Amino acid sequence: MTRHRQSKLSRYLLRPLWRVLWRVLLIWLIVTVGVTVALRYVDPPFWSWMIWRGITTPEGYPDRYSHQWVELDAIPLHMQLAVVAAEDQRFPLHTGVDFKELEQAIRDAMAGKSLRGASTLTQQTAKNLFLWPGRDWTRKGLELPLALLLEQVWGKRRTLEVYLNIVEFAPGVYGVGAASEYWFGKPVQRLSRDEAARLAAILPNPWIYSAQPPSNHVRRRADWVLRQMQQLGPAWIANIK
Structure with missing residues (x-):
């Protein structure tokens, strides 16, 4: 032939x-x-991250604290600010994807460095809702259009509300409502600034880090979060749409 x-x-x-x-x-x-x-109008009853966790680690979940939805207006502003300060300080400014940070991450990867973060809160929300854990390029590539879509359809406030209600704060403990009860034995409305900073400090790996009692690492990171919160100020997120 x-x-x-x-x-x-x-x-x-x-x-x-x-x-x-x-x-x-x-x-x-x-x-x-x-x-x-x-x-945009209905709170998600489940999401891909929760399903993946349930399949891979079905035992040992603290069912009493697993999840409880809290409206954004009922979440203390300092809890919202703590997460923004810890995870995405440019959240009010970008369009779902922080292209400046993304460009730097790509440069680092091309230079042989490990594939680092640069995910915005919107990208993390998209990942938790629709995608899978990991840092492969396929998942990162899917995050981008999903994040842009979320920003266009939801806006900042709904994105922040969903993120705060589905992110994992301990094995099987989803959202700030469940996290506050699990770690501090109180409703989220009664969280102090320091407790909010500690919850934000464990987000990089809630399966390893503890908010109560905090390890030395968590304590140092929480102190850093508190300083960032002070510099940003509550107005940084109080007026987001």
């Missing part, structure tokens, strides 16, 4: 595959947009 015929045969065989892939992509896009619009 000549090379020309081989190339023609390959294109003929791949054509149905490409059609299937495009249809799958289109269906995924339509479903994702539809779900995102619905979650």
Whole structure:
């Protein structure tokens, strides 16, 4: 068989595959947009991160504290500020993706350094809702359009509200409402600034770090979060839309 015929045969065989892939992509896009619009008004009953955790670690969850939804207006402003100060200080400014930080992360990766963070709160929300754990490029690539979609459909306030209610603060403990009860035995409305900073301090790895009692590392990071909160001030997020 000549090379020309081989190339023609390959294109003929791949054509149905490409059609299937495009249809799958289109269906995924339509479903994702539809779900995102619905979650603008309906609180998510479950999300991909919770499902993944349940499948991989089904035993040992503290069911009493597993999850409880708290409206954003009922979450103390210093708790909101603590998370923004710890995880994404440019949250009020970017469009869901911090392209400045993303560019630096790509440069670091091209220089041979490990693939680091640079995920915004919006990207983390998209990951927790729709994607899987890990730091591979495929997941990071999917985060970007999802984050931009969330910002356009939800806005900042809804994004922050969902993030604070689905992020994991201990194994199987989701959201600030459950986290406050689990770590400090009190409703989130009664959290002090220091307790809020400690909750924000354990977010990089809540399966290792403890908010109460805090390790030396958590204590140092919480102190740093408190300083950042002081510098930013509550107005930094009080007027976000």
